[in-house]
Amino acid sequence: MKFHMYLCRVCHRYTLKERHCGDESASAHPLKFSPQDKYAKYKVKENR
Ligand SMILES: [Zn+2]
8 A cells, every 4th residue: 555645735735636626736755754664564563
């Protein structure tokens, strides 16, 4: 399962949709947010 966060350029809210508010959302990759760590966590959980 992949999570790709987008930042709506219209309402400035994070969304999982490529399009929001009828406009293309910008790809959001904040430094605080680490999808890789999250993914690793899920993997460990699933293996057990
Ligand atoms: Zn929006």
